[in-house]
Amino acid sequence: MKKKVIGVLALQGDFEAHQGMLDRISAPNIQVRLAEELEIISGLIIPGGESTTLIRLMHAFNLTDPIRRFVARGGAVYGTCAGAILIAAEVVNSRQFSFGFIDIGVSRNSYGRQVDSFEKLIDVPAISPKPFHAVFIRAPKIVRTCPKVEVLASLDDAVIAARQDNILVTTFHPELTDNPAVHEYFVSQCVNDLSGHQP
Numbered sequence: 001m002k003k004k005v006i007g008v009l010a011l012q013g014d015f016e017a018h019q020g021m022l023d024r025i026s027a028p029n030i031q032v033r034l035a036e037e038l039e040i041i042s043g044l045i046i047p048g049g050e051s052t053t054l055i056r057l058m059h060a061f062n063l064t065d066p067i068r069r070f071v072a073r074g075g076a077v078y079g080t081c082a083g084a085i086l087i088a089a090e091v092v093n094s095r096q097f098s099f100g101f102i103d104i105g106v107s108r109n110s111y112g113r114q115v116d117s118f119e120k121l122i123d124v125p126a127i128s129p130k131p132f133h134a135v136f137i138r139a140p141k142i143v144r145t146c147p148k149v150e151v152l153a154s155l156d157d158a159v160i161a162a163r164q165d166n167i168l169v170t171t172f173h174p175e176l177t178d179n180p181a182v183h184e185y186f187v188s189q190c191v192n193d194l195s196g197h198q199p
Contacts (some may be wrong), residue, residue: 004042013049035066046083084169105144
């Protein structure tokens with residue numbers, strides 16, 4: 001079976017680190033900057049970065065409607081940190097744009113400023129049998145989920161990883177670790193389980 005191609009939105013943020021993780025698990029991948037590149041992928045990673053900058057660049061590159069169409073035809077999406085904010089249904093402390101691909105509410109910069117970033121071992125049994133080393137950088141918190149959202153991991157009072165159908169979010173940065181488990185999960189469970197999107 002031909003492996004499906006994963007796209008990484010390459011407008012701003014740590015997209016190259018995501019590509020490095022995909023390379024480690026031998027997942028074919030491309031950088032996505034143009035609408036036509038969405039036609040040849042089955043999964044899209046929206047990386048961390050600065051969410052308002054990502055929004056501005058997506059509008060400038062005319063990518064918002066093509067990304068909506070990509071999801072409507074069954075494409076899988078993984079949003080990490082700022083990417084999670086962009087695909088949430090609700091940004092509770094901001095009126096900024098979001099796609100609404102997963103029925104969660106997120107709160108921006110909930111752990112504080114850049115200097116308040118931290119690392120922690122977390123349990124994500126659906127993704128990794130061993131504790132996962134998670135990196136939080138100006139991370140949001142998932143403060144609301146609906147019943148159809150599967151909570152994959154929590155930290156204190158906040159959800160930090162969740163899935164709804166073929167949409168995955170984490171508020172931490174797995175691409176900045178040595179553990180490819182989250183990317184393996186996205187490719188195997190969110191992308192390769194799909195039958196509707198076969199570019």
